[in-house]
Amino acid sequence: MKKTRFALLVSIFALTLTNGQTQTSDDNYRKPITETLQKMESLFHIKISDDRGLLKDKELDYADWRIQQDNLEVSLANVLAPFELMYFKQPDGSYQIRKYEHYKTSIDKATDKLHYLTNLYPTLTAWQTRKKLLQDCMRTSLGLDKALPMPKSKPILTPIRNYKNYSVENIGLEILPGVYTTGSIYKPYPLNKKAPIIITPNGHFGDGRYRADEQKRCAILAQMGAIVVSYDLFAWGESLLQFPSETHRNSIAATIQALSGIRLLDYIATIKYADVTRVGVTGGSGGGSHTMFLAALDDRITVSVPVVMVSSHFSGGCPCESGRGIHLCGNGTNNAEIAAMAAPKPQLVISDGGDWTAFVPELEFPFIQKTYDLYGKKNLVENAHFPKEGHDYGVSKRLAMYPFMAKYLGLDLNKVKNKKGEIDESTCVIEPYEKMFVFGDKGEKLPANALKDIDKLYEMFGEKNNKVYDVKK
Structure with a gap:
């Protein structure tokens, strides 16, 4: 009996092998991914669009077998993942195909994540535990816990330019051995009483801190009574004298930019009349990311205004924002939770x-x-939304920010209003580039110890630079 059963099993196995050579071959089941997605459109009664042509000429083994008839999104993931593609559900219920990007997800997934986070800490005690975990992880991820002490060298300051009710001077601050953060300090003029501090991290807008709208923002806040410091991104502006522009897309940029804000605040806090009990931070785009980071990590910050960057589905497309893995903290966070x-x-x-x-x-x-x-x-939290506007820190957004900073930092709005009672930015002097430089028109005043090796910068944090550049000579 056993021998007969064994023979039957062998026969079935042999028959399977013989017939299976045609039934399981890639030639039969391999097909263009577009055909499989068309089948899914019919099955799930949806629309899938590929407006960027990412599916062109792509074929997939066992494509239709990857469809799970009771789960659209699992089916989409099964089909798209082999090509490092993903789907984004749109408000109208359709689905768009996009390249996989670790810093971006779809609205529906972000909504689910926020719901999960809300249920994760229903009490204040639970939230405070979560916040401490996130803070510790963010500091470690950014490498702030490994940063060398700030050198004791004196900051490099240019002569002061005095304008109506405010002054400007440029600063080069050595935040690490041979690493200089460059910026401009705006003060009330004359400065003869306690003044709050406002840190303004720069974003990825053209002309950086030299652009007119950023100068206006800083000058108005200074006229209102604040000491304001605006500073260059890593490998932007005068930082280019040390590190070429392509190194801005090194993840270490996030570390240096966060450290720049913290150590500029350290310095500004030593200025006569600086009031360290009133500290604001505001910036747009990438500067909005670092506004959130500083407010989350530095307990000295008392007021924050992140601009055009608070999003649960986008954490910043530049490594200077999302390159250090801080959004993996706490088994996954996002900019809404960081805010x-x-x-x-x-x-x-x-x-x-x-x-x-x-x-x-x-x-x-x-x-x-x-x-x-x-x-x-x-x-104590507010939202100023401009549905018909785009990605900037334009005048309407500044006009929303000024009264908020005035309310919570004790600034005087009347000092910047015209006879009609309107905030008037025309009193601000827009300086040319050369007036805002710390190290001279051609960088001739750059200190001799200035570091120019990105690999050595990584070594300061006990790390290795793994980023390879394809630089045309």
């Missing part, structure tokens, strides 16, 4: 309809409010 870490301190979230902050009023802002509500301080 919520500022609670219960006053915060104004500025958003618009033309970028990834388009859904802030319905999605991210209510989530942040819930965190503030754990402290009983829901009224």
